[in-house]
Amino acid sequence: xxxxxxxxxxNELLDVLQNVLPKTTKDLxxxxxIMKAVEKELRAKEQEKDFQKFCKKTAVPDLQAxxxxxxxxxxxxxxxxxxxxxxxxxxxxxxxxxxxxxxGSQYYGELKVDPEAPPLDDPDxxxxxxxxNAFPVAMPGDPENVWLLxxxxxxxxxxAGRALEELHGEYWDxxxxxxxxxxxxxxxxxxxxxxxxxxxxxxxxxxxHYKQPEAVKVLKLRSSK
Numbered sequence: 001x002x003x004x005x006x007x008x009x010x011n012e013l014l015d016v017l018q019n020v021l022p023k024t025t026k027d028l029x030x031x032x033x034i035m036k037a038v039e040k041e042l043r044a045k046e047q048e049k050d051f052q053k054f055c056k057k058t059a060v061p062d063l064q065a066x067x068x069x070x071x072x073x074x075x076x077x078x079x080x081x082x083x084x085x086x087x088x089x090x091x092x093x094x095x096x097x098x099x100x101x102x103x104g105s106q107y108y109g110e111l112k113v114d115p116e117a118p119p120l121d122d123p124d125x126x127x128x129x130x131x132x133n134a135f136p137v138a139m140p141g142d143p144e145n146v147w148l149l150x151x152x153x154x155x156x157x158x159x160a161g162r163a164l165e166e167l168h169g170e171y172w173d174x175x176x177x178x179x180x181x182x183x184x185x186x187x188x189x190x191x192x193x194x195x196x197x198x199x200x201x202x203x204x205x206x207x208x209h210y211k212q213p214e215a216v217k218v219l220k221l222r223s224s225k
Contacts, residue, residue: 036166043163043205044105046154053097055109059117060095063088067095070120071111075099080199132207134162139189145213147193152205163204171196 017038021031060067065192068086075097083100095111101107101169117155132150134158140178169179176195185191194211201208 006205039159039162039166040103044101044103048105049106051107052109055097055111059112059114061113061115061119062118063090063093063095063113067120071095071097074120078202080202135206137161137164138213146216147213148209150207150209155205160206164206167196167204167206168192169201171200 017035022028023035025031060071068088071086072084075086076082079099079101081102085096085098085100087096087098089096089110092110093113095113097107097109097111099105099107131153133153135151136146137149138147149164151157155163168189171192172181176197177192180195181187181190183197190213193208196208198208210211
């Protein structure tokens with residue numbers, strides 16, 4: 001059976017923009033800014049969809065102060081640098097959650113109360129952590145040295161690559177990146193991946209396992225007789 005190569009609507013939209021923008025404007029910088037803005041908006045919508053799915057599937061055992069704190073920890077761990085507000089709504093028997101992200105995005109959801117629900121501080125009880133797939137990357141001039149990264153499973157390799165490229169530029173333009181350059185750092189990928197914090201990576205749907213690259217190991221297996 002032939003494997004389907006169908007793309008998601010979001011990926012199809014990005015492909016269309018990549019083809020259309022160069023034909024409609026000669027300003028390559030403007031076209032690049034439009035592409036980045038669209039990609040950012042699509043990622044935000046996907047992130048909000050995941051948040052709403054979590055609120056719909058997850059219940060809290062009660063509206064007590066400990067549950068409020070546990071839920072705040074869960075949300076803070078998944079939304080780095082975001083402002084998290086958790087408020088028990090006793091009249092409606094729900095736990096209200098509001099997330100304010102650094103880019104201005106705001107998500108609001110409500111978790112129902114179920115006395116049979118497992119505690120939120122049980123690591124095996126809740127399934128809000130996004131699943132990640134392997135995403136090894138290498139430089140064109142040295143393909144045998146590989147950085148072991150991971151990407152959210154709903155991101156294609158192309159999307160993850162664009163997100164990593166975008167974050168690379170954002171980092172060197174940031175205060176931390178500018179300080180690193182003043183101290184002698186080179187504006188290159190190895191320096192970037194060694195210095196960038198885990199929070200910005202997770203916001204892009206990426207994760208770093210190690211700061212240093214690993215050499216590809218070629219196995220020479222003996223054939224069994």
